[in-house]
Structure formats: C-alpha cells, structure tokens
Amino acid sequence: MTSKLNTVGIIGLAAITSLAATPAFAAGTTAGTTITNTATVDYQVGGVAQGQQSASNNFTVDRKINLLVEEVGTVTTNVVPGQTNAVTTFQLTNSSNETLDFALVASQIAGGTAAHGGTDTFDVTNVRIYRDNIATGTVGSWDVGDTLLTGYVDELVVDTAIRLFVVADVPASLANNAVAGVTLRATAREGGTVGAQGAAITQTAGANTAGKDTVFADIAGVTGDAARDGSHSDNDDYTVQTATLTVAKSSRVISDPFNNTTNPKLIPGAVVEYCIAVANSGGVAATSVVINDAVPGQLTFVPGSILLGGTYTGTVPSGTCDFNGTAGGSYTAPNVTGTIATIAAGAAQTLVFRATVN
C-alpha cells in the first residue's frame, strides 16, 4: 500500500533565510571519513505522541588519488648555448581527498616531437627540480630562495597547487632552433610522515572492504602515462635561440695614380676598398661582434679609413656591400679591428677599410 504525502507542507512555508555560503569541495570529503545518515520518525497513535524511532546507516569514504601536472604557460623556454639554470615551469595539484607525498621525475624525451613543436635533438644536463618558495623571493619564478627537491614533494595537502621548476644547463655549440623536450612526472605516495617520502600506493584490488580503500582517479598524461595509474605528467621544452653569423669579404678598386677614379686598375699605388660583411641568421641578436682582418703585406692600410656598421644589400654572401658606415675601429699593424655593438636577428652589418697597393 502507498501513503499519500502532504505535498503542501505542514510546518510552514515562510521564506527561509540562510546566509551560509555553500563550501567548495573540489577534492572532496577526506578519505576515511565515516558518513552516517540517520532518519527519525515521529508519529502518534490514537492522538498520543509516541517515542521517536530512528534508523541509521554508515559507510566510509574511500581514498581517491587524483593529481595533475601541468606545464605553466604554453610556450617553449628560449635558451642560448652554454646557458646555465634554464627554467621550465610546471604546476602540481593534489586533487585527492588526502594529504600525500608525490615522487617527482624529470626526464628527457628522446627524439620525436616536443611539446611546442620541433623535433627533440639534444638533452640538457644537470637537471634539477625546485619547488617555488611562496614566502620569499620572486613568487612564481625560479630564484635562489626556492627549494631544491630530492625526488619528491613532501606532504602536499588536499586541493593545493604548487609550482615546480625544472632547472637544467644547456650544452654549448648548439644550432639555432635546436629543441630539448623534458617531461615532469609526479606519482602519488603515502603521506603522513613529514620529511620522508612515503611508501608507494597501490589501488585496492578485487573485493573491496568496508574500510578505507584506494581508488586511482587520475587522467592520462604524456605518452606512456595511462589514466588511473596514480601518476600524471606533462611535457615542456627548451628551444635554442642563438645568433648564427655568416661572414663575407669583398673588395673594389677605388682609384689608381693614372686613371684616378675612372675605370681604375689594380696597379701599384691603387686604392682598394675592402668590405667585411657579417650577417646574423639566428634567432637572437649577436652583441659585441669583433671583426678582425689582417691587411696583406702587399698592401698599406689607409689610416682613418675604417667605417663600421654599414649596410649590405641582399643576402650575405651573395649580395653586395654598400661600402658605407661611420668612422671607427682601429689599426694595429697588420690588423684592422672593429667592434659592432649589436647585429639583430636577420640583420647584417659591415666593416669597410681602404688600403693602397705597394
């Protein structure tokens, strides 16, 4: 038999005030919590209130292991050859319902496409993992105040995200746009002991118990990191941005003692103008570019003839030198020397000087 319910409500319909905000439970109820639900019955028999009846049930909230490793930002880290302490940034979030340790491994991808395109062609060295110190230094960026980790994050509380820096050194002699991919993988470990890495966690297999079981709930990470394995990972990469310099030398005859500047010939006494063009086809500017040229013994340098920072038409070395610039440089027999402060990526500059034929 069924009973009709009073759908109007017998206690009153007055609008009810509640200022309590609904709390956010991203990771949820702490593992091991016992949830007890109790229902009570009030009733009357023959118009007389009877004793209240109640019934309860309870169950234990199990442990959900969930974590997220994310690269911060979606750009590669530009590095130059020989750079030390090149930084890639990751974020680790504990979305489990229990405080846990997280084992960390920073590994290098071997070949294949890196996180931001390009093919992995080299490995960085001296790879370290730092945890951002949010109390001192530059919060969110790597600095000397950050904590060097020894393979794990200790006691990361529920619903907390921390910033991790993978810091590495870049080998010298690398070509422009060379790429090194790195992977940061975090694996949940038992929490509870401060200052020591907890034991590995396994998912409760087979028949489950009424106590606290463990369920892996993480999503798949990079290739090879499956969903629901208690770990998560993400890729980032380093891209070499270096100056690639090309040098070309050209010359022209300015004048000779007989033809002067009209169709001059390379006879003794003729003035020859040399142009050393330096082009930068790399990704970043080259600075303090020192150009050195030894004047051949058959020539005599024309004092004060050095012009620096001139232009070049076309692509070095197939274009032509414009034989211009501003006075500068120095001559210490037999070398002509000039320093160009900056050659921007994709630009070319020249050093021009004159000499007479002996």
Add this chain to the structure above:
Amino acid sequence: MRKALFLLFAALLPGQALAANHVALANDVFVERVTTDAQGKQRILLEEPKVVVPGDRLVFVLNYRNAGAQPADKFVITNPLPAAVSFADAGDTRPLVSIDGGRGWGQLDQLTVALPDGTRRAAQPADVTHIRWAFSKPIPAGGSGKLMFRGVVK
C-alpha cells in the same frame, strides 16, 4: 473509557517500551553507478557502499512499516543530511526541505537564500540541510512504504 484510560497510562510510562514495536524504520544507502555497455545503452546499478569516493552518487532508501495494531498518525520522517553529503533530489516523493539546519521548512522551489548584497536567490539542492516527509493521512496498522533521496559525496 477503558481505551482512554489505557492511553493515559501509556503516556505516563517511559513510552519507549510501548512504542518500540509500533513503527519500524530501515535506512539503507547505495552507490549509484552508471555503466555504458557495448551497445551504448546506459545501465544504472545500485551497489553496496564499499568503494565510495568524493563525487559518487548515493541513493538513500528509507523503508517504514507500522508494525503496531493501530494506525500511526501525524507520521513524520526527518532525515538530516550528513555533513559530507550534498542533496541532489528526492525523486517524486516531494519532501519538505530545510536549508537552515531544520529551523524553517518548505518545498525546495519555494525557498530562497539571502545573498550578501541583500538580494535573494532561489535555493539549490546543495543548500538543503534536512529532508522531511510529513504524511497527511495515518499509516494503517501493517501499512508500509518506501522513500528515497539522492545525494552526492562531497
């Protein structure tokens, strides 16, 4: 007159001994799992709450029965929600709910929540703190029924 005396006597007693056998209430909880088979059909399974993690949907089932010899009147079942469970719905059982810890009651769609800026918004299932079913008719002797509601583990 004999009956009235009997009831008076009953009311003067501690009461529990008499009432204990009048109404039986059972309270069960299940985890609701939705699985999709190879044909894409969804199946809903109710499982024992062995593996329960935050986000799981729970079904609470209350079975009641009047085991006494007389009708049970003013029959009210009250169920405070466990702190770690967020109310979802109560099927078609249309319970009264409270969103302020049991002080005020009403249908969920008639309740509002004050916002800090002085306006009010409609109450949401997540605001519910208590559920109550108040029966308008007596439960006859031997009568029984079942109530349910759903919640989500926070």
